[in-house]
Amino acid sequence: MSNSYGGGGGGGYSRTSYGAGGAEDGGGFMYGGSQGGSQSAGKGYSDESLRPVTIKQIIDAHQAYPEAPFRIDDIEVSQVTFVGMVRAISPQTTNTTFKLDDGTGMLEVKQWLDVDKQDDSKPSFALDQYVRVWGRLKSFNNNRHVGAHVIKPVTDFNEVNYHLLEATYVHLFFTKGAPGAAGGDAGGDGDSMFVDGGYGGGADGGGASEDKLRNISAKGKKFYHWLFNANGGNEGLNVHVISQGTGMSIQDVLAASEELISPGLIYTTVDDDTFAILDN
Template identity: 60%
Template sequence: MSAYGGYSTTAGGGDDAGGFVAGGWGGGSQGGSQSGPKPINDESLRPVTIKQIIDAEPAYAGDASFRIDGQDVKQVTIVGMVRTISQQTTNITYKIDDGTGAIEVKQWLDADKQDSAEAAPVFKEEDYVRVWGRLKSFSNKRHIGAHVIKPVRDFNEVNYHLLEATYVHLYFTRGPPQAGGAAAGGDNNDSMFVDDGNDSRNRGYGAKAKKMYDYLLRSGNPGEGIHMQVIAREAGMSIQDVMEGAEELQSHGTIYTTMDDETFAILDR
């Protein structure tokens, strides 16, 4: 299994500590002591439960990094229910509960939208959502600075996320699956976590989702993602087909948005 990497953001995102610079993450704007590019794994995306965030250990004294299962973690994705919503002038704070714990998620508003209708919360209490964001700590209280929050349209995504977080936890604590492990359980080539060279993860997808996934795979899956208009042009699809394919792939946690809501990359497992 490769690192959950390639998750990139730009200055248009919603982080809450001024940590964005054009072209990627910058170390100088927060700590002042970091220099040079960060390792890829340092900004990799990891699916976690909220309990894992609560139990995470600080990676370094005075740093905003955390360690889960002995691995540095900064970018996380969680799935849970919105319990409370608190709207401020500059941000909206959602309290998310996934059954293992609860944590605040802060979605920061663009300055030119703070007084507009677009600044109103788009979710309501008891909605299920998926959050992609950066793990933060302020006054010894942990929260997530959200890059993207999207509704969960299929409840299977809740179960899928818990399974994926468990799989990654077991990978880091017990090591990768043994090569002969499949023999005991029979032929499990249809597993969502198995890559048998024929890319079994796209089995069962509709034609539009499979065509979009195949194109992203052939393109090399750049970390900054590929815009839907480029996908449509290069893959011979209509914009509507790309949108429908993207919705199906996102519901399975196979792709994610990067630069904006119309730019996609494969979530590398």
């Protein structure tokens, strides 16, 4: 089953689905299927896209007014999937609230209980375990959360890295254009573009001139290119997120950060382990 991101004019980019099946998962959710009751008239699930995101993207999503659709990269988004570590579990009478952390932020996820299924009140995962969530963006009293259709434990840590890469790729697709388009890299592989820094931005793939990167090691350049293209904003990205995105060890990321801080290419933001690009 293919999965198309866009829903609102972005169009054109398709990837494989995430396997959030309907009946076999017991979550009642299938991308491209139908969902009764909670859906507004005239717009079915088949008209919407399922987008991979980070928690920071959800927190920063634009909403013109309280009931307006959420927009990420100026594209309307309602259904999302993301991966995060379970930091808290709060069982309630009608739902279970989870606090998830993916290294870019913390977000509440609410899973409503099915009174016909006794096992719904018992999560199949524990604290400090990674899970993948499929759900819908919600806002209540100016607090954002995701109403979960399906929550599944992550059994292979590669899924954590893969999700971050795909979320970054989709972000670049909507902000910089499709591979091969103006400003893109016609010859590169989609998932390697932002890891190795080859997505737009000239020969060095980032905001620094080649002269400033001349004495930087290969790992330092990889760090810089990835961080530049990841667009972490003024808050920057945590060392763990950078490690996952670049495929580098934490030790290599920290060593590269010291190499890049010295010439003023990056700087620390909220703490000593969070870095952002220094605009020159």
